[in-house]
Amino acid sequence: MQKNKQWNVKGAMRLAGTFHFLHSCASGCLLPFLTLYFRHLGLTATMTGIIMASRHMLALVWRPISSVLARQHDKRRAVVVGSLFSSASVVLILLLFPSEGLKAESGRCNASQLNANVAEDGGEFTTLENLPQFNATVYSVYNTTVVTEQSNDDDTAEYTPTPLISNSTRSVRKVRSLQEEHPHSEFLGSLKVMDAQHQMFFLVLIVTGFWEFMAVPLEWTADDGLYEYLDFVDATDRHRSAKIWKQLGAAFGNGGVGILVTGLYCLTGTTAEFYSYAILMILTVPAAALLPLYLRKRERRTSGGFKALQLVHGNSQALLCAVTVVLTGMASSVVSDFLLWQMQDHNATETHMGISLALAHFSQVGFVPLAGRLARFLKYHGWLLVLAVIALSLQCLYYSFLWGPWTVIPAQLLAGISTGAMWWSVESQCEDIATPGTEKTMFRVFELLSLELGAGFGSLMAGFVVQKFGLSVLFQGTALILALWSIALALLKWKIPRQRRINYSRLLAADMTEMSESDSDQEKDWLETAMDDSKQKNKWTMDKPSK
Structure with a gap:
C-alpha cells in the first residue's frame, strides 16, 4: 500500500528546520549584543538590567497568553508572519537614538567616524555617569x-x-x-x-517593550503548530530535531554578525547587528508561510498549565528541579547580559564575542549524543542537574578572572554540560511525573521558570550589583551561590525518594530481562494473557487432525 503523499513528514521537517535555523540566526545576530548596544548609548548597568528584566517579565505573561489565543482563533500562521514583519521593523527604531556614551577604540578607526569622543585615557568604555x-x-x-x-x-x-x-x-x-x-x-x-541619560532610558525601555510584545508570540505559536501537526501524523519523535537547528542557527548568527560588525565597524558601527536581524527575519517569512501547522477547527481544549503546576507542586523532586531552573535562569541572565561587558573591558572585539558565543551553542549540540550515556553512567538523570549547576558555577567563576579577548573560550566549552545537561534532566523529570498529554506543557512550565522568571530577577539584581560593586564581584557572587546550591541540591536529592508515575506504554516497552520471572508473572496484564491464549488455541487447532 502506497503512503499518502498529503502527509510528507520529511518535507515538513525540512521546512521546519529551515524556519528555525533562519529565525535563530536572526535572533543570534542581535539579542546577545543588545546590552552592549545599551552601554554604547550611555545607559548604566542598572538601567540595562531594568530594561532586560522588563523584557523577561513581559514575555512571562504574554508568551503563554498569545500562544493560547492564536490556537483558539486558528490564526497561528498570521501571528507568525505578522510577528516576523513587525519585530523586524520595530527594532530599527532603536537606531534613531544618538549615542551619549564615550567609546575609545584604540587602533580600530578614527573616533570622528563613530560620532563619539575619545576619552583621555584612551582604553576603556565610559558612560555618562563617570563624567564629572x-x-x-x-x-x-x-x-x-x-x-x-x-x-x-x-x-x-x-x-x-x-x-x-x-x-x-x-x-x-x-x-x-x-x-x-x-x-x-x-x-x-x-x-x-x-x-x-534618563530620557534615553525611558525611550529605550518603551521601544524595547513594544518590540518584545511583537516578537514574543512567534516561537511558541510556530512550535505548537508543528508539534500538533507531527502528533496528528504520529511522528512526534521527530520534533526533537528542531532544537538542533535552533542551536546551529544561533551559532551561525553569533559568529557571522561578530565578524561582520568588526569588519564594517568604521563604516556602520554597531548598526550591522540590527540590519542583519531585520533582513534575516524578512527572509524567514517564506519558510513561515509554508511551515506545516495543524489548525484545529472544532476542538477547543483548555490549556494544561494549571494541571502541570499541580503536578510539579505535588512532587518533591520536581520542586527541587523548579527551584534549580529558577536559580540557573538567574545565573544565565547574568552571563548573557554582562559577559560581553566583561570581554569588552579586556579589549575583545565583536569577532571575539561572536565566536565565543557560537562555541557555546556548538558545545550544546555536541552534548546531545552523550547525554544518554552520561545519564546511564550516573544511574539517575537527577544527578545531571547537579552536574549542570556545578558546571555553571565554574563558568561564572572563570568569567570573573578574564585577562584577554580569547581567554573566555574554555568556559564556553562547558556550556554543553551546564545548559545542555540541565535541559536534558528537565525533560527526563517531565517524563517521570507528567500524565499522558501534558509532557510538553510540563516542559513549558520549566521553560518559563528559567528563561523568563529567573532571568528577569537575575537581570534586575545583576544591574544593581554591577553598578555598585563591578563585574568581577557579580560573577564571583553568582558562582558562590550556585556552588552552595549544588551542595544542597545533592544532599536533598539523596534524601528525598524518587517518585515516578507508572506509564503503561513504558511498561510494555521495558526490557523483560531486567525483571525476574516471578515479577513478570505477577505483572502480566490481560492483553498478554489474551495473546498467549490465542496462540495456544491456534496451535491446538492446527495440530488437531481433520475429519
Whole structure:
C-alpha cells in the first residue's frame, strides 16, 4: 500500500528546520549584543538590567497568553508572519537614538567616524555617569533651585558654576510657570528637566517593550503548530530535531554578525547587528508561510498549565528541579547580559564575542549524543542537574578572572554540560511525573521558570550589583551561590525518594530481562494473557487432525 503523499513528514521537517535555523540566526545576530548596544548609548548597568528584566517579565505573561489565543482563533500562521514583519521593523527604531556614551577604540578607526569622543585615557568604555562635567550639569539641573532659594552661602559656588546656575534656574522657573498655567502638563514638565541619560532610558525601555510584545508570540505559536501537526501524523519523535537547528542557527548568527560588525565597524558601527536581524527575519517569512501547522477547527481544549503546576507542586523532586531552573535562569541572565561587558573591558572585539558565543551553542549540540550515556553512567538523570549547576558555577567563576579577548573560550566549552545537561534532566523529570498529554506543557512550565522568571530577577539584581560593586564581584557572587546550591541540591536529592508515575506504554516497552520471572508473572496484564491464549488455541487447532 502506497503512503499518502498529503502527509510528507520529511518535507515538513525540512521546512521546519529551515524556519528555525533562519529565525535563530536572526535572533543570534542581535539579542546577545543588545546590552552592549545599551552601554554604547550611555545607559548604566542598572538601567540595562531594568530594561532586560522588563523584557523577561513581559514575555512571562504574554508568551503563554498569545500562544493560547492564536490556537483558539486558528490564526497561528498570521501571528507568525505578522510577528516576523513587525519585530523586524520595530527594532530599527532603536537606531534613531544618538549615542551619549564615550567609546575609545584604540587602533580600530578614527573616533570622528563613530560620532563619539575619545576619552583621555584612551582604553576603556565610559558612560555618562563617570563624567564629572556631566554629573555637575545634572546636579545643577536638579539642585540649583534649592541652592539659590534656600542658601546664599559663597561656598556653593565651588560646586556649581555661576553660568550653570543662571541657565538651569531659568529653565526650572519656566517649567514651573508652565505647570501653574497648565496643571495637567506636570508630567511633561518633569520630562523636560530630566537629564538626557534618563530620557534615553525611558525611550529605550518603551521601544524595547513594544518590540518584545511583537516578537514574543512567534516561537511558541510556530512550535505548537508543528508539534500538533507531527502528533496528528504520529511522528512526534521527530520534533526533537528542531532544537538542533535552533542551536546551529544561533551559532551561525553569533559568529557571522561578530565578524561582520568588526569588519564594517568604521563604516556602520554597531548598526550591522540590527540590519542583519531585520533582513534575516524578512527572509524567514517564506519558510513561515509554508511551515506545516495543524489548525484545529472544532476542538477547543483548555490549556494544561494549571494541571502541570499541580503536578510539579505535588512532587518533591520536581520542586527541587523548579527551584534549580529558577536559580540557573538567574545565573544565565547574568552571563548573557554582562559577559560581553566583561570581554569588552579586556579589549575583545565583536569577532571575539561572536565566536565565543557560537562555541557555546556548538558545545550544546555536541552534548546531545552523550547525554544518554552520561545519564546511564550516573544511574539517575537527577544527578545531571547537579552536574549542570556545578558546571555553571565554574563558568561564572572563570568569567570573573578574564585577562584577554580569547581567554573566555574554555568556559564556553562547558556550556554543553551546564545548559545542555540541565535541559536534558528537565525533560527526563517531565517524563517521570507528567500524565499522558501534558509532557510538553510540563516542559513549558520549566521553560518559563528559567528563561523568563529567573532571568528577569537575575537581570534586575545583576544591574544593581554591577553598578555598585563591578563585574568581577557579580560573577564571583553568582558562582558562590550556585556552588552552595549544588551542595544542597545533592544532599536533598539523596534524601528525598524518587517518585515516578507508572506509564503503561513504558511498561510494555521495558526490557523483560531486567525483571525476574516471578515479577513478570505477577505483572502480566490481560492483553498478554489474551495473546498467549490465542496462540495456544491456534496451535491446538492446527495440530488437531481433520475429519
